[in-house]
Amino acid sequence: MTSSVERVRTAAAKSDGQGHEDAVLRLAIRRLCAAAGFANGRLFLRDAATGRFRVEAALGYPDTPAPSRLTRRSMGPDDPLVELLKAGRRPCVLGADRRGGPGSARLAVPVSGPGTGLLGFALLDHPVDHRAGEPSPDPVSACAELVGAAVLGVLTNRRLAAAHEELTRRHEALRLGGEAERRLSRLVGRPGGLSPLVRACAELTGKAVALFDAQHRLVTSAGPVGEVRIQPVNQILAGARVPRTGEPCEPCEPAVVPARPAAGLLRRHVLTPVLAGDRHFGWLVIMEYPALLTAYDLLVARRGAECAATEFTVQKRVADVAWNARSSLARQLVRGTSTVDDLRGSGEYLGVDIDARRVLVYLTGPGGRFDDPAVFDLAGDERLAAGIRRRLGLDVLTTRGSEGLVLLVESPRDTEAAAVAALVKSAVREVCAAQPGGDGLAAGVSSVAEPSELARAYREAREVAHCIGRFAGGRSPRVLAVDDLGPARLFLANSGAASVRRYVDDVLGPLLTPAAHHATLLLTLRAWFDSGRSVRVSAVELGVHENTVRLRLARVHDLTGLDVLADAGDQLSVQTALLVLRLQGHPALLSPDGTGADHDGRKTA
Template sequence: MTPPAPDSTALLRLLGGLLARAATLAGFTSADVLVSDISRGVLLPLPGIGSASTPRRVRSDAPLVRRALNASDTVHASGRSLSGTELDGPGVARVGLLRLSEDGAEPACLLVLTDADPTVDFTDQQRTVLAAHRTLLSDAATAVLDTEEHKRRWRDLEQSRHLAAERTLVDERLDDAVTAVDCMSAIVRTCSALAGKSVLLFDRRGRTIAAAIPETTGHITAPTLTDILRAYSTGTPTAPNPVVLAAGPTTGLTRRKIVTPIIERGEHFGWLVIDEHPSPLSPTDEYAAARSARRIGAQFLVQRRIARVAWNAKSSLTRQLVRGTGALDDLAASGEYLGVNIHAQRVLVYILASHHDLADSERVLAEWMERDLGVEVLSTRGSEGILLLVEAREDVGALATVARVKDGLARAANALFQGQEFIAGVSSICEPTALARAYRESREAVLCIDRFTGRAFHRILAVDDLGPARLFLAHGEISAVRHFVDDVLGPLLRKAPGTVDLLHTLQCWFDTARNVRGSAQRLGVHENTVRLRLARVHALTGLDVAGDASDQLSIQTALLVLRLQGHPALETDDDNWAASDSDTPPAEAQRHERRASPGSPAKERRSA
């Protein structure tokens, strides 16, 4: 049970009676006691005592006051000696000052007698009467001061007790929030309820993670984190210590705010901001901010661990799905636990990761693709590359899905791997049971790109872009493939007049499903021109591209190799065959052009 506060009422009545009697006997109308305040260098009226004529504040170094404090007898002043001093005031024509405390004792007590009649004399008898009452007045004033000091300490203890109770409540409520809900938004809501103010949680980039306002508060406009931190002048934070930011033109804030960095184990995760609305800030608010920041920091660490474990588990599940290992029921149970639908159709992407910086970007790439395509993307990393399993939406066709995946990969390559090689093979849509075959096919597509394409390019091809020729290109000897191209199209690769048009016509012929009219429209020529060019190809190469299926397969395969090499005569409408950097220097472009020169296979064969 809390003891009652000390009561000084009786002592004040006693002291008041003694002062009135002393004033009457000394010939004054009123008497009061001033007590020194050493920290401010002034004398102030004793609490609970004072009349209208008593000065509210007297400087300790005032000449008349200093003289009285150094004297052992009453100092009397009137008329000119009183004029202009802090003791001069309405209804005060003369004063008497008598030090009540012992010489050098602190705080010093000074008896102040005032009277409105300047003609009254201050006699020796009155001086003697005051000296006789001096000890009694001093003891009474000291008793009042001691009681007031006890009251101050009692108030401090009560305030400390209330503050401790409030802080205990803060910890209990925050612990309950963590136990019951275990999320950052619950901690923010609890902090807002405890403080009765608006609370915002930002990450380091300034994005709002969670926000809460009291139920009695309407909508308010909060400044951005950038505006708030502009007033944060404590340097780089190293601990979750709350800082109160003042409002005003110097800070640009309309209301004060408590800003607490979210720091846990030396890592800075974000900022917690308490807005001074609708009630003023209090010390408990700062404590609530500090404790909330510590718990939110712990949540950041926990969530990161969970995300890391979940990511590793998803990576393992992805590897099992691709390899086809593990019982279907076990995979389904793991998928359900991780929130993965293992029965969904997916597109497998194989990305060649010959450099460590690309290999370490598996998670970044998968998360980027998820945000860009709006579907689930699983990933895993092997010794040779990165695998992505991109979920296929049911409302999008198979060809459109593959095209969306290729476009998304192109955007990701330009955003994340600009200036680096990026080679990817994309499978067609497949069921979970066909992922192993999709892996082999997409890997073969990557091998085709890697073997015949310049490294400075971002190359993304689907398995269907290559057709069955990928088996020959992926596993055949490079020199044999080049000899094959020279044997098939050698006469068209020697830069003879008109051969570029012949190669371009062959490409259009196959791209339009061997349709003369379609080829003519794409080339912008007459249909007979297409027929004449095909006849000329027959004459130069001996291959009947218009009528022999075997010759068509040979020429189509050779054209595919030239397209992989980036032959300038074989244009492509696929944006995924773009260079990784649009500002590639001319010398670099020329180097790659020479490497994929149309005459190089024939030259190698002749040199051999």
């Protein structure tokens, strides 16, 4: 309300000042006409902005347009009359003017202030006494000096008024900028996150505002009236010049993106990058709706983007601190290096039940490598944990091991242990497949373990992951549980890869030819071991008679010398070799986790 009253007072004062200036200039041209003995006259003054001489006041001319129309009549600085007056600095008669009647003449009078150049000039028409000779220059020059002093005062007042108006405008801009600064800066680090910040930008500008993240996803938006839909940031970016990677970029510098109706961009937008150092968090967008864009909108966009970058940084640091605290707790649970009271205190502070049973998942990269930043970094760890937590609805702790990533997935007390392990294995497989750069990941999944058994679960899951990394074929993520490999994981995890391959050739070499009947024998061995060495169950699974299973196992004896029906040692040797083949993805065998198909894509007899 106060600012509105001030604007009205300023406008009224400006109107009064303008009226006073006009009266002074009209009086000046009247006095000049009287001193020179002319009836009509026009006063031209120099425009400081353009250098042209424009009509500012007139006397007589009953058929002349209104004074506001007279201001359109002007002369350039290179006009011959202007050059003449600059050179002579004295009144001069321009000669007869037939339009004024017999004996009519025109008189040009230069107007200069004390110590100044040519401020303007007067053009006088129609002498009062046509019979009089040329007007005496002395009275006219003396009057022109007085008029020059008055004109200099008017022009000085105008410059002062313009300077005052500019200072007022700057003061108002600083006041509004300070108000925006105070309001936006108070929201950084406060509860509510980024939504209050975007809402404040919308209220300050009176326009629709949206915040997009670095992946061009909408984070939050706000508008002054109802629901406002802002175009996807990809569409806005297409019309802006965005610095390429490596190009210098001014932090949080807004750019006005023009409207492109043909491309679906119906309004202009202010696009501002949200940057903190070399970290790009996203984009702040202000749409030209429901009012036109102003310089104040650019100011709010710049400061809003800076505050959003600070808020992103604060949230990231808070998340990192919480992540590190939970990671430290997970490491202590696995190692068992802290007392129960210390663990319980940390768990209560972080909202973690340290007494819960958990499934331990050990993740490593292709070949057991853990140094690929595209897969294993803090952001990747967070995505993996968040994906599993989202799919299972269970708490997940994460920490780094010496060669891999460790996930501790909480197990509900009222759910069977085998079912929980199976669900965890399935969720890990899905999350790894969706992870950027996740092809080739190897994951070992332990059985459900009590808190005191997590160290053992870590060793077992790590052994399984190493077995997968050393022997599994293909690039797709492989996820196996401890029960999928059994005790053979000890032999596979601690033996040389070349030695294991020679062992497989020694045990099952005669069955590893491309012959179809050899693939059938391998399939029969797999079914027989998976059924608990039951001829009847394996015959049902294969869809053949029991005697067919016995004949095939006898054929294995003939080819390899191994009696899997009667000799326990031979059974262990064949089962271990089959496990390696299944890890390697042999086409005739299902993988240990139950995925895959036999040699021609279906179960065969």
